[in-house]
Amino acid sequence: MAGSGTAHLRDGDELLRVQDLTVTFPAGRRRVQAVSGVSFDVAVGETLGIVGESGCGKSSAARAIMQLPPPTSGSVRLAGLELTGLHGEGLRRTRRRLQMIFQDPISSLNPRRRVRDIVAEGPRIWGADASRVDEALHAVGLDPSTTAARRPHEFSGGQCQRISIARALALEPELIICDEPVSALDVSVQAQILNLLEDLKARYGLTLVFIAHDLAVIKNISDRVLVMYLGKTCELAPGEDLVARPAHPYTRTLLSSVPRGPLRLPPEEEPPESGEPPSPISPPTGCRFRTRCPRADGRCATEEPQMRPLAPGHWIACHHPTETPL
Numbered sequence: 239m240a241g242s243g244t245a246h247l248r249d250g251d252e253l254l255r256v257q258d259l260t261v262t263f264p265a266g267r268r269r270v271q272a273v274s275g276v277s278f279d280v281a282v283g284e285t286l287g288i289v290g291e292s293g294c295g296k297s298s299a300a301r302a303i304m305q306l307p308p309p310t311s312g313s314v315r316l317a318g319l320e321l322t323g324l325h326g327e328g329l330r331r332t333r334r335r336l337q338m339i340f341q342d343p344i345s346s347l348n349p350r351r352r353v354r355d356i357v358a359e360g361p362r363i364w365g366a367d368a369s370r371v372d373e374a375l376h377a378v379g380l381d382p383s384t385t386a387a388r389r390p391h392e393f394s395g396g397q398c399q400r401i402s403i404a405r406a407l408a409l410e411p412e413l414i415i416c417d418e419p420v421s422a423l424d425v426s427v428q429a430q431i432l433n434l435l436e437d438l439k440a441r442y443g444l445t446l447v448f449i450a451h452d453l454a455v456i457k458n459i460s461d462r463v464l465v466m467y468l469g470k471t472c473e474l475a476p477g478e479d480l481v482a483r484p485a486h487p488y489t490r491t492l493l494s495s496v497p498r499g500p501l502r503l504p505p506e507e508e509p510p511e512s513g514e515p516p517s518p519i520s521p522p523t524g525c526r527f528r529t530r531c532p533r534a535d536g537r538c539a540t541e542e543p544q545m546r547p548l549a550p551g552h553w554i555a556c557h558h559p560t561e562t563p564l
């Protein structure tokens with residue numbers, strides 16, 4: 239059902255290329271630097287995880303990729319098509335190819351509409367086959383005969399997230415951006431929704447960008463994981479590699495704070511007590527993590543580290559990476 243627009247692309251070909259993505263918001267006379275020069279790509283059939291603590295710019299980056307609103311600057315290419323600068327019909331046609339699933343499934347569904355109408359809205363706008371609605375509901379594990387005529391408030395949070403996923407699937411998107419899709423759900427339901435997304439990805443050859451603040455959630459579902467801190471990228475690696483050999487001091491801090499994980503930082507790597515992130519209105523010079531980093535020195539204050547390869551497929555933006563496993 240999904241991915242028909244990428245018929246000319248094969249698994250592993252580049253589907254999404256984000257270059258130098260920058261998003262700022264007005265804050266009085268200054269600007270919040272929510273996303274500052276972020277670059278990455280996503281291959282057809284891949285799941286890219288994006289992780290970082292609250293406020294690091296994950297949602298702003300996701301919305302900028304969707305052009306909701308477009309980024310302040312930078313480039314977003316979908317299967318080679320530049321999305322920034324598209325308007326009117328061109329932008330509308332492209333929107334169908336990119337879908338987003340949000341953190342709060344209940345408030346993202348119109349409470350006055352029936353499930354059938356919610357899922358059918360996209361195909362209806364596009365003049366697509368209405369039988370896709372039933373297929374999409376079946377695909378997410380909902381029986382259309384008992385669910386299609388009901389309204390969102392009659393469902394649990396997990397079921398509402400299934401309806402959101404069906405709504406996205408019905409449009410046969412090439413890429414789905416999942417913005418913290420399980421954070422608002424009970425732990426037992428989280429696993430069900432994660433399993434469902436994995437099943438759908440395999441069945442329909444979906445490409446996913448999966449955003450979370452919890453590495454524990456993201457590491458199993460992602461082929462590669464991108465770590466963000468205060469609007470910048472810190473580290474990018476295959477999920478297993480990132481967990482086994484986290485090299486950026488921030489990634490190591492994130493991993494050691496996973497509640498269910500056995501990972502512990504050695505004392506010399508513990509961040510200083512005043513470990514709150516600085517404001518994105520006036521981020522630190524040089525490396526943005528330096529004010530919380532136990533390895534920071536003078537160079538980190540003056541020279542911004544750029545993403546560079548550390549090992550095959552493993553990239554890092556740090557002057558002093560730690561190459562020992564946790």
Ligand SMILES: Nc1ncnc2c1ncn2[C@@H]1O[C@H](COP(=O)(O)OP(=O)(O)OP(=O)(O)O)[C@@H](O)[C@H]1O
Binds near residue numbers: 263272293294295298
């Ligand atoms: N519309 C806006 N106007 C002003 N500032 C904003 C706006 N949207 C986001 N921000 C700010 O931009 C920064 C990045 O926010 P964003 O929501 O993208 O981060 P996030 O990593 O997705 O966080 P969370 O997990 O809490 O959603 C934050 O400092 C936030 O306060």
